[in-house]
Every structure is written in structure tokens, then in C-alpha cells.
Amino acid sequence: MANKLIDIVNVSKSYGDNLVLDELNLYIRENEFLTLLGPSGCGKTTLLRILGGFESCDSGHIIFDGKNINNVPPNKRQLNTVFQKYALFSHMSIAENIAFGLKIKGKSKAYINDKIRYALKLVNLDGYENRTPDSLSGGQQQRIAIARAIVNEPKVLLLDEPLGALDLKLRQDMQYELIRLKNELGITFIYVTHDQEEALTMSDTIVVMNQGYIQQIGTPEDIYNEPENAFVADFIGESNILPAVMVEDKLVKILGVNFPCVDVGFGKNKPVDAVIRPEDIDLVKPEEGLLEGVVTHLIFKGVHYEMEVSANNFDWLVHSTDMVPVGTTVGIKVDPFDIQIMKKPESEDEEAVPVEE
Amino acid sequence: MIKNTLQKIYLGLIFILLYAPIITLVVLSFNNSKTRAKWGGFTGKWYVALFQNEQIMNALYTTLIIALLSALIATLIGTAAAIGIQAMRKRVRTAMMAVTNIPMLNADIVTGISLMLLFIAFRFSLGFATILMAHITFNIPYVILSVMPKLKQTNRRTYEAALDLGASPIYAFFKVVFPDILPGVFSGFLLAFTMSLDDFVITHFTKGPGVDTLSTKIYSEVRKGIKPEMYALSTLLFVSVLILLILVNVSPSSKEGSTRKYVSKKSKAARFVFRRLVPAVMAIVIIAGGFFYGSKRSVSGDNQVIVYNWGEYLDPEVITIFEEETGISVVYEEYETNEIMYPKVQSGAIAYDVVCPSDYMIQRMIENDLLAEINFDHIPNIKNIGTQYMEQSRQFDAENKYSVPYCWGTVGILYNKKMVEEPIDSWSVLWDETYKDNILMQDSVRDAFAVALKYLGYSLNSTDLDELEAAKALLIEQKPLVQAYVIDQVRDKMIGNEAAIGVIYSGEAIYTQLENPDLEYVIPKEGSNVWIDSWVIPKNAKHKENAEAFINFLCRPDIAKMNFDYITYSTPNIEARKLIEDPAIRNSTIAFPDASELERCETFQFLGDENDVLYNELWREIKSK
Numbered sequence: 001m002a003n004k005l006i007d008i009v010n011v012s013k014s015y016g017d018n019l020v021l022d023e024l025n026l027y028i029r030e031n032e033f034l035t036l037l038g039p040s041g042c043g044k045t046t047l048l049r050i051l052g053g054f055e056s057c058d059s060g061h062i063i064f065d066g067k068n069i070n071n072v073p074p075n076k077r078q079l080n081t082v083f084q085k086y087a088l089f090s091h092m093s094i095a096e097n098i099a100f101g102l103k104i105k106g107k108s109k110a111y112i113n114d115k116i117r118y119a120l121k122l123v124n125l126d127g128y129e130n131r132t133p134d135s136l137s138g139g140q141q142q143r144i145a146i147a148r149a150i151v152n153e154p155k156v157l158l159l160d161e162p163l164g165a166l167d168l169k170l171r172q173d174m175q176y177e178l179i180r181l182k183n184e185l186g187i188t189f190i191y192v193t194h195d196q197e198e199a200l201t202m203s204d205t206i207v208v209m210n211q212g213y214i215q216q217i218g219t220p221e222d223i224y225n226e227p228e229n230a231f232v233a234d235f236i237g238e239s240n241i242l243p244a245v246m247v248e249d250k251l252v253k254i255l256g257v258n259f260p261c262v263d264v265g266f267g268k269n270k271p272v273d274a275v276i277r278p279e280d281i282d283l284v285k286p287e288e289g290l291l292e293g294v295v296t297h298l299i300f301k302g303v304h305y306e307m308e309v310s311a312n313n314f315d316w317l318v319h320s321t322d323m324v325p326v327g328t329t330v331g332i333k334v335d336p337f338d339i340q341i342m343k344k345p346e347s348e349d350e351e352a353v354p355v356e357e
Numbered sequence: 358m359i360k361n362t363l364q365k366i367y368l369g370l371i372f373i374l375l376y377a378p379i380i381t382l383v384v385l386s387f388n389n390s391k392t393r394a395k396w397g398g399f400t401g402k403w404y405v406a407l408f409q410n411e412q413i414m415n416a417l418y419t420t421l422i423i424a425l426l427s428a429l430i431a432t433l434i435g436t437a438a439a440i441g442i443q444a445m446r447k448r449v450r451t452a453m454m455a456v457t458n459i460p461m462l463n464a465d466i467v468t469g470i471s472l473m474l475l476f477i478a479f480r481f482s483l484g485f486a487t488i489l490m491a492h493i494t495f496n497i498p499y500v501i502l503s504v505m506p507k508l509k510q511t512n513r514r515t516y517e518a519a520l521d522l523g524a525s526p527i528y529a530f531f532k533v534v535f536p537d538i539l540p541g542v543f544s545g546f547l548l549a550f551t552m553s554l555d556d557f558v559i560t561h562f563t564k565g566p567g568v569d570t571l572s573t574k575i576y577s578e579v580r581k582g583i584k585p586e587m588y589a590l591s592t593l594l595f596v597s598v599l600i601l602l603i604l605v606n607v608s609p610s611s612k613e614g615s616t617r618k619y620v621s622k623k624s625k626a627a628r629f630v631f632r633r634l635v636p637a638v639m640a641i642v643i644i645a646g647g648f649f650y651g652s653k654r655s656v657s658g659d660n661q662v663i664v665y666n667w668g669e670y671l672d673p674e675v676i677t678i679f680e681e682e683t684g685i686s687v688v689y690e691e692y693e694t695n696e697i698m699y700p701k702v703q704s705g706a707i708a709y710d711v712v713c714p715s716d717y718m719i720q721r722m723i724e725n726d727l728l729a730e731i732n733f734d735h736i737p738n739i740k741n742i743g744t745q746y747m748e749q750s751r752q753f754d755a756e757n758k759y760s761v762p763y764c765w766g767t768v769g770i771l772y773n774k775k776m777v778e779e780p781i782d783s784w785s786v787l788w789d790e791t792y793k794d795n796i797l798m799q800d801s802v803r804d805a806f807a808v809a810l811k812y813l814g815y816s817l818n819s820t821d822l823d824e825l826e827a828a829k830a831l832l833i834e835q836k837p838l839v840q841a842y843v844i845d846q847v848r849d850k851m852i853g854n855e856a857a858i859g860v861i862y863s864g865e866a867i868y869t870q871l872e873n874p875d876l877e878y879v880i881p882k883e884g885s886n887v888w889i890d891s892w893v894i895p896k897n898a899k900h901k902e903n904a905e906a907f908i909n910f911l912c913r914p915d916i917a918k919m920n921f922d923y924i925t926y927s928t929p930n931i932e933a934r935k936l937i938e939d940p941a942i943r944n945s946t947i948a949f950p951d952a953s954e955l956e957r958c959e960t961f962q963f964l965g966d967e968n969d970v971l972y973n974e975l976w977r978e979i980k981s982k
Binding site: 052053054073075076080085087089091100101104105148149152 | 522
């Protein structure tokens with residue numbers, strides 16, 4: 001694995017009484033695509049702005065390439081940012097926008113022109129040199145903002161919800177574009193988003209944050225399949241989170257029914273949360289299931305059907321490619337390895353908060 | 358269809374209402390006749406005269422340099438302040454904005470007076486610098502007001518993006534933020550420029566002797582009637598503003614028209630103009646102006662005399678001769694009424710050396726111990742002043758210690774021989790039903806009451822309540838007959854045959870007769886007001902001997918005659934009168950009535966504040982009836 005490029009050590013930050021980051025520790029490796037994921041107000045943008053140098057942290061250190069850069073102003077940092085609303089310079093042409101950083105560095109005209117052409121090609125906007133930012137679509141502007149940042153050959157590119165303002169189709173296109181860019185350029189991307197799908201698609205590593213704390217760090221697969229707490233489970237994808245009791249190793253009691261599972265080491269008769277993904281629930285004949293319920297809602301979603309099944313006073317969310325009509329009595333069955341057991345949050349800070357997104 | 362026509366008519370009406378006054382002004386600036394009432398043919402001579410008139414050109418230059426400098430400095434300070442305020446937390450920002458808005462809502466007169474008091478308190482001598490400071494002060498809020506919205510619109514992230522790309526904060530500001538707020542800065546500058554150009558009140562209070570802007574200059578001419586050169590100047594100003602507005606409004610429409618896809622050549626040219634040409638021109642003008650002022654100011658050493666006189670009340674040539682003969686430089690300032698002059702002298706903000714108030718005001722100044730006794734040993738030319746005028750002066754300067762008569766005149770009736778049957782010799786004609794709607798009365802308290810009191814046989818300085826009530830009743834009775842209560846329009850209306858009879862000052866009468874030979878002036882047999890404007894020396898004068906030399910100079914017959922020719926108000930200088938070439942004027946009974954006629958006349962006296970209030974109260978009752 002590559003070296004640590006950025007090390008964030010015990011960083012805290014608060015605005016007035018509002019603690020935004022609390023003793024946060026995180027490292028980022030070279031050539032990594034790291035995503036900070038979380039609901040609005042979780043501190044992810046603040047962390048990015050501290051990295052960019054636009055905010056200073058109250059305590060802790062930012063170590064970049066082995067050096068403390070706490071007091072280095074933004075214009076002296078070897079990283080570039082792509083802003084949420086692009087922040088293009090509207091009174092300059094596209095070429096002037098891209099050349100901005102290079103001119104400051106005193107590069108030659110020929111070098112700058114080469115770079116402009118190269119960068120525009122990279123973002124698939126050849127021939128746009130003399131256009132004005134206002135005449136470009138949102139997606140095009142975003143690509144220019146990226147081009148403007150990468151011509152400076154930063155070691156790290158910070159992206160603050162860069163696709164937030166784009167429509168769905170464009171967003172998906174841009175996701176592939178960003179992955180391609182990252183692979184071609186070989187630089188580190190630190191990406192901030194509240195969109196879990198975006199995070200899962202692009203990242204090497206996802207950092208899930210909430211209320212100034214890191215909830216979980218891991219690969220997209222880890223985060224999705226093995227959420228460490230109810231917040232992560234709820235935030236990433238859709239899931240059924242159920243209060244449960246760990247009867248013993250490999251046996252959990254959910255809604256009064258014993259389910260075999262694969263988790264061990266929680267102790268005996270300990271209250272826990274059980275997470276079951278909707279696509280992991282099998283609807284079978286009533287007599288074959290561990291639980292019996294009635295289908296109450298049915299929606300066609302394209303790839304699958306979304307259903308709600310009422311069983312033991314709980315509305316189970318179920319995804320299935322097979323349609324079961326409303327009113328049908330069904331049995332619910334879950335494979336042991338599809339049940340994810342999580343500890344109950346101990347402090348209020350760790351408590352999962354309802355998320356709108 | 359009808360609705361459409363109506364809309365157009367309505368629009369047309371609004372335009373007429375808005376622009377009729379300006380069109381009138383433009384037309385008058387080409388009028389060959391000096392009076393507003395008559396069209397004397399087309400001429401461009403006022404434009405030529407304008408550029409030859411050193412005083413007006415000086416005032417214009419002062420106005421422009423102050424407007425430009427104050428707008429420029431206010432723009433710098435205001436923009437910096439706006440940036441600072443924008444960066445504050447919301448609550449502090451709101452408070453700051455409120456604080457900066459107050460001076461705009463504040464009445465100009467309050468701002469003016471408080472600035473004057475501040476300057477005096479810190480012993481700044483009032484002059485060019487104080488006007489400039491005052492203008493910068495009141496301009497700053499306007500700049501902040503127009504820059505703030507632009508700052509709010511700009512995306513803070515663009516500034517951060519520039520920093521992020523390696524720009525230093527200053528470079529980022531000028532490269533990225535400034536172009537975004539430039540329209541706001543520019544409109545702030547223009548707003549400040551026009552506010553400064555327009556300002557009268559604040560300038561009036563903060564200016565010193567010898568410095569005039571156009572507005573104060575024009576206002577000081579009110580008493581003698583505004584010169585047609587001023588119409589020409591106003592026309593030129595209007596046209597320049599019009600051109601400027603057209604330029605400002607035309608260029609952005611082509612720039613921001615729907616979708617601007619490519620960076621055009623034209624906008625590059627515009628950029629060149631804005632970034633290089635405009636600042637360069639400004640810099641040259643300001644530096645040149647600075648040198649000009651520096652050279653001009655350095656001439657006036659301490660051997661000077663500061664003169665405070667009515668507008669248009671001295672031949673400028675006389676000043677030149679005085680300076681050449683004596684080596685004393687004259688700092689000259691003008692006022693428009695006694696009431697404006699008085700507080701300026703009283704406050705002591707400026708130590709004037711010679712002032713020229715009217716009779717009743719001299720009395721008031723003596724009572725308030727504002728005047729110095731004149732050393733008549735230094736004024737041998739006093740012998741040229743007729744003894745009867747020194748005698749008249751005793752009504753307000755009992756021992757002839759404080760004042761030297763300069764101009765005088767009477768109040769009487771001007772009538773049109775063709776519109777009136779028999780010669781007029783009494784105030785009674787003003788109550789004659791035959792002339793209903795053909796009578797012009799003076800629109801000022803003392804003048805109106807003087808007519809009624811004299812008609813009734815009382816003193817025009819009466820403070821007797823019964824006499825005043827009787828006068829009031831008489832004036833109310835007269836109201837239906839009066840065409841209009843006016844001040845200086847009597848002149849123009851009588852020349853234009855718009856009325857048959859008017860109450861007028863004798864000095865104006867001579868001039869109206871030259872324009873319209875049908876007019877005749879008479880001092881009614883019941884008696885009237887005689888007024889005298891005299892030179893006095895304020896107690897705080899710093900150059901008393903120079904002041905006496907100046908007064909003595911003005912009493913020289915040839916000089917007094919020059920001033921008589923220029924002002925056309927009667928001179929008390931007997932020797933000067935003998936020098937008048939035209940026998941018709943030399944022997945004019947209007948300019949020089951018989952001593953017997955003067956015996957029936959009184960000067961106004963200062964009646965005290967209480968009686969002032971009483972007169973004003975009665976006058977209000979008359980006017981509101």
C-alpha cells in the first residue's frame with residue numbers, strides 16, 4: 001500500500017458553542033480516492049476547508065507529506081479545490097480561467113497554452129478556450145473547474161460536492177469521468193458528498209461522518225455490507241434496523257423470534273441492533289418462513305419491486321424481483337450471513353440521527 | 358387601441374413634465390435678451406461670455422475638482438469599508454449598515470452645520486480642504502450603499518478559488534473580486550460625483566472665503582438675478598450628463614445582451630478604456646488640478662483682505678485695480694441674504710475683514726457687539742459721501758462710528774404708463790379695484806407691511822399692535838386684487854407687460870426702464886422705505902487696516918462710479934454721481950430722488966426677535982386667508 005500523504009491528528013473545530021469536529025483522526029494515502037460521506041452538518045465540508053486552508057482548526061495538526069501545514073495559507077498549499085458551485089471567474093474566458101494558477105506561478109506562454117489544450121482535452125471540452133463561463137452548462141462548468149484545478153498538478157485534489165448541482169444523468173456521467181481522471185492523473189482525490197450512491201461508485205475508501213465524529217472507515221463493500229452502527233446502516237442504502245437481543249453466539253432474537261446468524265462475541269442476552277438489507281429478505285410460503293406477515297404496499301421500481309410486509313408489528317422493507325400482490329400472506333426468511341449485528345450506541349453523540357437525504 | 362393611445366399620451370405627459378423646465382433653460386441660454394420675459398433673438402454670446410467669465414470658470418473648476426477628488430477618495434474608503442463590513446458577523450454588519458445609512462437620511466443642514474462646528478473646534482481654517490473633507494464624508498455612505506449589494510452577490514468561493522490556485526489575497530481581490538464589484542464601485546463613484554456636484558447646503562457651511570462651487574456661486578447671484586451665462590453653463594452640464602448617461606447605458610446592453618458566448622474584441626477595448634484610459638485621464642486631471650491650485654493659493658500671503666459681500670455687488674475689475682495699486686490680495690466671498698450672512702459672521706468661523714450688510718442688520722450687529730469702530734482717519738475719501746446719507750445712517754448707526762454707505766435705494770411703485778390712466782402718486786392705487794389681477798406685491802414680510810403701514814400713515818418700524826392689526830386687515834382686503842406675491846419676478850413680469858403695477862426696489866426700476874420705456878417709477882407721497890447697504894468691519898477682523906484701505910478705495914469717485922455702472926443701484930457718492938456720463942441717469946429721479954422725497958422715507962430697523970415673530974405670525978395669517 002502507498003504511503004500516508006496526509007495525516008489528520010486530533011483535529012477539533014467549533015463555531016461558537018457548536019462543536020463541528022471533535023478530536024478527529026484520519027490519514028489519506030497517495031493516489032487514493034477518499035470520500036467523506038455524511039449528512040449536512042456532519043463536519044465533512046469543514047474538514048475539507050481545513051485541508052484547503054480556508055479554515056483553521058482549533059487544535060490538532062494537519063501533516064502533509066511529513067510537514068505540519070497548520071499555518072500555511074491556502075495559496076501556498078500543494079492542493080487544489082473544486083468548489084461546490086464551481087466558482088469560475090465569470091469575467092474571464094475559459095482559457096484565462098484555466099491559466100489563472102499557471103500565470104501566478106510564472107509559467108511560460110507556450111507552456112500555459114499547452115496545458116490549456118491538454119486540460120480541455122482531458123475534460124472533453126476542446127475548442128472552448130474563448131467561451132465565457134456563463135455560456136456553459138452546469139456540467140461543462142464543473143469540468144472547467146476541474147480542469148482549472150488539475151493544470152496546477154496538485155498532489156491532492158479536494159472536491160466539495162462537485163456534482164451536487166447537476167441532474168441525475170449528468171451526475172452519473174461525471175462520476176465515470178472523475179474515476180477516469182483520477183486513474184489517468186494518478187493524484188489523490190478527497191471527495192465530499194452526502195450522496196451515498198456517489199460515494200459507493202467512485203471511492204477507494206469511504207469515511208462516514210456524523211456530528212463531527214467518524215462513524216466508520218472502510219471500502220465501499222465494507223461500509224455497505226458490514227455497517228458498524230445503526231447510523232451507518234441507515235445512511236448507506238436502505239435497511240431494516242431492528243432492536244434485538246443477542247441470545248448467545250450465532251443466535252439473535254428479533255421481534256421475539258430466534259434467528260440464526262454468524263456474529264459472535266457480543267455476550268449473552270445483550271441488547272443489540274440487527275440490520276437486514278431489504279434485498280436480503282426472501283419471501284417464501286408462510287409455513288417455510290421464520291415469521292409470518294402480510295404484504296401491505298407494493299411499488300414497481302424498475303429493477304425490482306419494493307414491498308412492505310407487516311409482521312410482528314414491524315413493517316419490513318423488502319426488495320424482490322418477484323411480485324407478490326398486496327394482501328398475500330407470506331413467510332419471511334433471512335440467511336444467517338445476511339444479518340448484521342451492531343452494538344447499541346453507548347453515548348448520545350453516537351446516536352443515529354434521522355437523515356433526510 | 359384607445360388604451361394604447363392613452364398610454365402614449367400619458368407617457369408623453371410625463372416626459373413633458375420632466376423635461377419642460379430643462380427645455381426652458383436651454384432655450385433661455387440662447388436668448389439674446391438679458392431678461393427672461395422677452396425673446397430677443399437667437400445668440401450664442403452667453404456661451405462665449407461664459408468661457409470668458411473667470412469667476413464662473415473658477416467655480417466650475419473648483420466644483421469639478423472637488424467632485425472628482427471627493428468621489429475618488431470616497432470610492433476608495435467606501436469600497437474598503439464595504440468589504441470590511443461584508444466580512445463582519447451578521448449582527449455587527451446590520452448595525453454597521455444602519456450607522457452608515459444615517460448620514461444619508463440626515464438633513465443636509467445638520468450635516469453642514471455639524472461639520473462646520475467640528476472644523477472650527479479643531480481650528481481648521483475653512484476653505485478648499487474643508488469642503489473636500491465634507492464632501493468625502495457625505496459621499497462615503499453612498500459608495501458603501503452601492504458596493505454592498507454587489508459584494509453580497511459575489512460568490513465568496515471565487516475569492517477562495519483564486520487563493521486556492523496560488524493567488525495572494527491582494528492579487529485575488531484585484532483579479533477576481535474587484536472585477537465582480539466594479540459596476541457597483543463605478544456607480545458608487547458616479548453617485549458620489551453627482552451628489553458632490555449637486556450639493557449646496559453642506560458646501561455653504563464648510564466653504565471659506567474665496568472658494569466657490571457652482572451651486573454657491575449661482576445662489577449668491579439670486580439677489581441681482583441669475584446671469585444668462587449660468588443658463589449656458591447649466592445647459593452644458595445637462596448635455597454632458599446626458600452624454601455620460603447614454604454612454605454608460607449603451608455599452609452594457611451590448612455587453613450583457615442575452616448570451617455572451619465569446620469574449621469579444623469590443624469588451625477588450627472597453628476593458629482597456631476602463632483600466633488604463635480612465636484612470637490615466639483622472640490622474641492627469643487631478644495632478645494638474647493640484648498644481649493649479651497650489652500655484653493659485655500660494656499667491657495669497659498674509660497681506661490680504663477678506664471681503665464678504667452680496668452676490669454681484671462689486672465690479673470684478675475694481676478688485677483687480679485695488680490689488681494692483683495696493684499689493685493687498687483680495688479674498689472675495691458672496692452671500693445672498695442678510696440672514697445668511699449674519700450667522701456666518703457671528704459664529705466667527707471665518708474672520709471676515711469687510712462685510713456689506715443692510716441697515717437693520719447693521720443695527721443688529723452693533724447691538725450684538727459684532728462690529729469694530731472704523732478709524733475714519735484711514736478713510737479720507739469719506740468726504741465724497743453725501744451728508745444726507747450719513748444722516749440717514751444714524752437711524753441704525755447712531756454716531757456714524759461703524760458703517761460707510763455703499764449703495765442705497767427706495768421702495769416704490771413701478772407702473773406701465775400704457776396700462777394705467779393717470780399718473781400714480783399714492784399707495785392707494787394698490788387697493789384700486791380697476792387694477793384687479795394687475796398688481797404685483799412683494800412676497801416678504803417687512804416690505805409688504807411697510808406698504809400698508811405707510812399707506813395708513815404709520816411708521817414702517819411700528820410695533821404697535823393696533824397699527825399692525827390695521828395693516829393686516831388692509832393687506833387681507835388687498836389679496837383678491839393681487840395677481841401674485843413675488844420677489845424678483847416683478848422685474849421680468851413688468852418688462853413683459855404681464856402686470857400694470859408692481860412694488861419694486863428703485864435699483865431694479867432703472868434697469869426695467871431700459872428694457873421697457875413704458876414703465877414709470879414713483880415713490881408714493883405717503884412715504885416709503887429707504888434702504889442703505891454699508892460697509893462694516895467685524896470685530897474679529899484680522900486685517901483691519903487693509904479693510905479700511907479697501908473701504909477708502911471704494912469711496913474714490915472713479916471707483917464708486919465703476920461700481921454704480923456695474924450694479925445700477927444708487928450711489929451715495931456725490932463726486933461719483935458727477936462722473937456719470939448719461940445726463941438722463943445722472944439726473945434720474947429714480948436713482949437720485951429729491952431730498953424732500955427722502956424725508957418721507959424711513960429705513961428698516963431691527964425690531965428685536967419678539968417683534969420678528971409677531972410680524973411673521975401676522976404675515977402667515979394674511980397669506981393663509
